[in-house]
Every structure is written in C-alpha cells, then in structure tokens.
Amino acid sequence: MRIEVDAVAGTLESSDALVRVSPAEELRIEVTSTVEAQFGAEIRRTVAEQLDRLGVTEGLISVQDKGALDFVIRARVQGAVLRGAQARPDWRKL
Amino acid sequence: MKAKKSPAERPSRSMLFVPGSNAAWLSTVQVYGADYVMFDLEDSVSVREKDTARLLVHEALKSPVWAGVPVVVRVNAINTPFFRDDLEAVVSAGVAIVRLPMVTDAQMIRHLDAELGVLEGKYGSVPGTTRILAAVESASGVVNAVAIATASPRMMGIALAAYDYAMDMHTTHDAAADESQLFFARCAILHAARVAKIHCYDVIYADVNDTEGFLREVAVIKKLGFDGKSLVNPRQIEPLHNAFAPTPEEVERAHRVVAAAAEAEKVGMGVVALDGKMIDAPIIAAAHRTIRLAQVSGVQVAGGVR
Amino acid sequence: MSGWQGRVPTDAVELAGLVPFAGPAPSTQADKDARRARKVVGSLTEAISRSGLGDGDTISFHHHFREGDLLILQVLAEVEALGIRGLTLASSSLNACHGDVVGYIERGVVSRIYTSGMRGTLAARISRGGLLPHPVQVHSHGGRAALMASGELRPKVAFLGVSACDEFGNANGTSGASRCGSLGYALVDAMFAETVVLVTEQVVAFPNTPAVIRQNRVDLIVVVERVGDPSRINVGATRTTTNPRDLLIARRATDVVEHGGFFVDGFSIQTGSGGAATAVTDYLGERMERRGVKAGWALGGITGSMVALHERGLVGRLLDVQSFDLVAASSLERNPGHTIVSASEYASPAAKAACVDELDVVILSALEIDLDYNVNVLTGSDGLMMGASGGHCDTAAGAKLVVVVAPLIRTRIPTIVERVTTLITPGSNVDVLVTDYGVCVNPRRPAVAERLAAAGIKVTTIEALFARALEICGRPRAVETTDEIVGVVRYRDGSVIDVVRAVAS
Secondary structure, three states: OOOOOOEEEEOOOOOOEEEEEEOOOOEEEEEEEOOHHHHHHHHHHHHHHHHHHOOOOOEEEEEEEOOOOHHHHHHHHHHHHHHHHOOOOOOOOO | OOOOOOHHHOOOOEEEEEEOOOHHHHHHHHHHOOOEEEEEOOOOOOHHHHHHHHHHHHHHHHOHHHOOOOEEEEOOOOOOOOHHHHHHHHHOOOOOEEEEOOOOOHHHHHHHHHHHHHHHHHHOOOOOOOEEEEEEOOHHHHHOHHHHHOOOOOEEEEEEOHHHHHHHOOOOOOOOOOOHHHHHHHHHHHHHHHHHOOEEEEOOOOOOOOHHHHHHHHHHHHHHOOOEEEEOOHHHHHHHHHHHOOOHHHHHHHHHHHHHHHHHHHOOOOOEEEOOEEEOHHHHHHHHHHHHHHHHHOOOOOOOOO | OEOHHHOEOOOOHHHOOOOOOOOOOOOOOOOHHHHHHOOEEOOHHHHHHHHOOOOOOEEEEOOOOHHHEOHHHHHHHHHHHOOOOOEEEEEOOOOHHHOOHHHHHHOOOEEEEEEOEOOHHHHHHHHOOOOOOOOEEEOOHHHHHHHHHHOOOOOOEEEEEEOOEEOOOOEOOOOOOOOOOOOHHHHHHHHHOOEEEEEEOOEEOOOOOOOOEOHHHOOEEEEOOOOEOHHHHOOOOOOOOOOHHHHHHHHHHHHHHHHOOOOOOOEEEEOOOOOOHHHHHHHHHHHHHHHOOOEEEEEEEEOHHHHHHHHOOOEEEEEEEEEOOHHHHHHHHHOOOEEEOOHHHHHOOOOOOOHHHHOOEEEEOOOEEEOOOOEEOOEOOOOOEOOEOOOHHHHHHHOOEEEEEOOOEEOOEEOEEOOOOOOOEOHHHOOEEEEOOEEEEOOOOHHHHHHHHHOOOOEEOHHHHHHHHHHHHOOOOOOOEEEEEEEEEEOOOOOEEEEEEEEOO
C-alpha cells in the first residue's frame, strides 16, 4: 500500500492515539508517548508490525500516543494509512 | 429452521451503549458488569469517522480486552452506504451479535440473515453463529414486531428505540413526561419477544443524572415483563440490576417451589403442591428464572451481599 | 536586714542560696507596644535574624495549606537574602506549588530535605538526580514526629503559617481568611522546634481561643499579607466522585468493610480523601443505617462526607489531623465531638499513645502493589516521585483491617507489579486489595477471605488480576535508574525500608 496523501486518524484524548501519515521517499516512524518509559519500545514494535501487514514501505508516520492499548494503536495506524492510501481495508489481512 | 435456545441462558438486563469511535471507553468499560456491551457504529459516530470507528471496533473485537465478553455491534441501517462495510468489519472479527437499527419488516431480517451467512462463509466462522438483535424504531416496525422476531433462527432479541419511533408517530419522547405514548410499542415488542422466545429491551434513558426518573421507568418496564434495557452510561448498570433483582423473599419462595417440584417428581406425583396451592409448569419455570436472576444479582436468602 | 523595704534577713542561714526581692518591675500593662513587641516583629527578615538561624540549620513547616501554601517560598526568599545557606528544609510535605524550591537548591540555600512526599517539578528534578547534594529523607506522618522525638530532626526554627493569632501566639485553623481547619502537623513543630515563629495574616485580640497552637510554644510572630491561597486550600466540600470507575471500586470496598468482620457497633475507621474515598464514606453511611451499626470514631484526614456521617449520628467522634475541606474545617468550630489530634498523637510510634493503634479499619490508596501486597505510594512506574508516604504505613501498621483500593490499570499502566518500584508499606500489613476488576485477599488473612466468600463477595487472587492486567496492557518495561540515591525511605520507626534511585534520562 502506498501513502498518496496526508491523512490523520485518532484523537489526543487519554487512552487514544493520533496518527498522521504523509507521503515520503522512505519509511520514517516517529512516536511520542505519555507512557514512553514503560511501553515506548512495545508501541514502536506494534506500529512497525502494523505497517508491515499493510504493506507500507514508504511514508512518514507520526504517532502521538496518550496511553492507548495495543488494539487502539493498531486501529489508528490502519485508519491513517488507509485514508492516506485512499484504499479500502482487506479485513482478512489487517 | 434451527432449534432455538430459550433466552434464559444468560442474564440480559443491561445493554451498555459505547460509541465505536471512543477509544477510551472501548478500552475500559468491560469492568462495569453490563450483561451486554454494545459497540455503536451508527448514530453516535459521525459520518466522517465511520471508517475509523469500524477499524476500532474490529480490532477491539479481536483484542484480549474483550475476549470472553459478549459484545453486540450496532451497524448502520440496511439502506445506508455503511451497512455492508460494517458487516464485513465485524463478522471478520467474529462478533457475537449484530444489532440492526430501523427494522421495519421481516424481510430486512431475512436479508441480514443471508448477508451474515455469506460473510460467515467468507471469513470462516461457524455458520449461523452470528446472532441478530432487531431494533424497532417506527410504526411499521412495531406493527410487524412478531414477524420480525420470528424471521430468523439468528434472532436473539428485539429492542425498542423511542426517539425515531416517537417522531414517526408524530409525538415526542420526553422521559420526564407521561409515557403512555410508548405503551403500545412496548407491549408489541414484549409480545413479539415472548412469541419468538427471545429477549426484549426497552429504550435508553438519556438523562444520566436523573436517577429517580430512571428508576421510575425501570419499575414500569419490569412490571410489564421486559428482560432489560439499553443504557448509555455505566452508572445506570447497578441501579438497573438492583431493580431487576428478586427480593430475598421471592428467592426463598422460588427455592421452595423448585424443591416441591423435585420432590413431586421423585415420588412420581404428577401434581405439584405448595402451601395448599397447585404449582404448574409456568410457575416452576418462573421459579428457575428467579433463582438464576438471583445468582447473577448476588442476592442471598440469608444475609450476604445486598 | 536588706532586700526591698528591708524585710529580708539575707545573712540568715535558712535563706542561703536564695535571692532577695529586688523591687516591683514596671507593669507590662503600661506600655502596650512593648508588650506586643515581645513577640510581634516587623518582618520575616527580623524574625529570622532574631531566631539566630545560621548556615546548616533546619527550618520546618506544615502543609495544611496543601497546594495553596505561600509560606515556604516567602521564607526561603528572605533566608537567601540574608545570605544563609546549606539549610535542611523539613516540611511535613511538599506539593506541586513548591517547584521554585529547585532554584534554592541550585543556589545552595537548601541542601537537605525531609518530607513526607513531593510532586510536580520539584519532585521530577530531584528524581532525575544531580540536584540535591544529599538524598531526600522521606518519612511518614507518624515517622516525622518520631524523628523529632529521637533528635535526628531538630528544627532550629519552625515557621508556622496561620490565618490569625493573638499577640501571645494563640492560633487555630478556624479563624481568619485562610482557614485550614486542623493544625495536627504544625503541633509537632510547635512541640519540638527550638524557635517557633508564627507567620500570620492578622493579629487579633487576645485571647484567640480555642488555642490549638498555644502561646507558651510561640516565640515570635510576623504578619504577612498571605500565608496561603484560600481558593487552593479548601474548595468547598470535597465532592463525591461521579467517575463510574471510582464508584465501582468504592462500592466493592464498602462490601469488604461491611463483611470483613469488623463492622460492629462502636467500630472505628479512616477513609482518607480523593477518588473513591468519599464515595466509600457515603456508601458506608447507607450500610450503617441499613444494618443499625454505628461507628465509635473516625480518624484522618477528615472530609465533609465524614462530618456528614457524624452529624447524622452515625459516627461518634472525629479525630482530625488534617481537614480536607471547608466543611471539615468549620465542623471543628461547630461540633464538640470533632477534635484535633497532633501528628504525634495520630501515628507516632514514639508517642505514649497513637490513635492508629486503636483503629479498626483503614482504606488506603496505592500507586503500585506487588504480588506480596507491598505498597508504593511514592513513585510512579516511570520512577519519578509523585506522591507521599503520608499516613500510609502508620495506619497499615495499626489497623486491624487494611483495605487498599486502586484501579487495576491507569491509562495502560498496571497497578499490580511483580515488585514495587519503591516500598512504603510492607505487604504483611495489607489485608485486602479492591480493584475495578476484582477483589483479592492477602493469603496471610484466610479468616477475612472466608468471611468475604461467605457473604457472596467474589474473591480472586492477586496473581489472576496481575495476569489480566498484563493481558490488556502488555508487559511494562521496568524503569531504568542510575546508581545515585536521591531518596531514602524511612519506615515509621526511622529504619530505612527502601531507597529511590535517580531515573536515567
């Protein structure tokens, strides 16, 4: 999947995450989190894994996490990427 | 048609609405002990966020957070552009129950039944396991309630939604006012549920701070015979469960009825008697229901919680 | 014969060693200004000079004004202007409003701190290390009094902020504009400090009774414009939470109190403040009425909710070491059954008698609790200090039934851990944990577990709750610290129970 346009998904509410994507030549992931010390590594892993499953190899992905659980981070990354790629989800592969 | 289980198997007093776009609620409301939690993709989600809410709900259903908890998802109405995508999102995640709003006739249910069958096949779910809860919100729906409730073996419940129904009836829905304008609709839903042997749910009570008004409404529907009610805030769960809980006296009597029935069976007597009165099958069935309700309500006969 | 009016045979052997009367001194009533000036001085600077405060000494304060305290920073400013350095700052606790203390540490005015806890920027800076030359000594409320009694903590000057006092120094927390109610912590300073300076917003007519801080403990009085910001001390009555999670936890905690085995006529309880606590107080009132059980007394930490129970006749006496809101503060004036206890009487293991030793039930909070039921109320899971030892280990040591209430998860952070980041209260003193996901009982208390089960309360294990938390959140990484010790946690008897290490950046 290729990110064609800038897109956003999620919110900055507690327990949510705001994910922004924009087109770029290479893949760059930026994560800031209110639970950085405890879960920073795990969040980066989740984001990278989700991008991999979506087949995203280029793009700037920035995640502002407010202590969201794993499933929320996944859903927000999916949301931003699908909007950015102007694509529909393949429910089997998410 | 598959043989249906009676709705008595699990308590169904409370159905808590959670907007499918609210990440925080989707992460935390499992603790409140609602009998069912309902993730909403319909009215509480703006059109702009239908896509992201679908993803949140899909991921929530697959998450260990919700493993083992009975979740209902309210999809968008059958004639909206969102309906099919909603179904794909939730069936692929193995949702237990789909709530269809704005049901006007049995044909809608049959249509949904067929769609679910196709999707269950596509995503490898056991065919027939996705159940349906029909929400009736119009004059047609009320008048067709029995047909709707019996339209499919997937049907597990029928609910009334007051706001759209009242508008359709050219009246208003105001919780604080006299509720006679909902009386016929409530009775229709109730009868349909009993004929079809499924659950029935009453309307939401929107004013979360008005505990008295809420309890008044609960008392009314309990007396009518409703199984439960849709809720909009976790604070409404405990008062609802308490109101539906049988009293210790009722529980004690229920135990005695069940004991008398067991005794009669043991000695081979066809007729069960208690306190000089005949106890027939419906009374015994009701006693079993009371005991089950008592168990989930935490009511004990002597001392104990509540 | 000699002496005044020649009446005393000074060379009589029976009078050996005694001094003859030298004649009447001028009446103190003659010069009102002189009388007033015995204690009342013109400025904080003058008070500090008169006290003889010098480098390396200890200054002490109370924290009854909580986030509204304006005194500590005022005093430090004057102390610095006088060129005094290397002080030990001993406030009964420190709050987020004390962030500017960082500057005084950096400039060497303050080099040691004794406190029950700290929050905000001050706590974060200290927690990151490289600031204070000596680690903070963290003590409990009872432990502070014990440290003073042992002589380890001996304030040269106590600066006690009061809303009003008379010219002799009689003060209470119920007159004037900045009412804080009880002065339980301040009483300890008044008892042990070498010099007691009352910093007051106004001097009122003598006698300012009831006198909580009494005239014979006061050396100097200074009038300043404000000692505390009333809007941040007491904002009306502590409102009962409407947060459904806190209500759920509170209801479960009340079930535990009702069925834990100590819910009998005349029982005693401490519920504290914050979150679920006021809801527990309210729910308890309902249960007490339903079951016809009355409490003999309540301790704390008194809130308006507890006052309401007292006024409904459900709680006989209120023993108040700190008033959490305006309702509690004004109740002290109105209700004879509501009285003040000093922190020493409240909880000191060195006192001749401490109230915690008579306490039946206490409800406590937790930032972390581990699989041995050890509790941390000082540091967050990110290693930063953000709370206080307070009365936690004191009440846990004394009470017969200790109930810890906490949400299982706080925004992805599990409350249950394998090993607490900082140990404040040992698990052997903790009996029951109540969370929104369930209740569990310390295996050391099988009788309590049996009673709860018999009452139909579902009880699980702390291991099961821990597993559920990990399942939902994932496993948090342990905080990384350096070798630098930034805090020494003193148990209530003064022994060292744990240390806080600096958080690695």
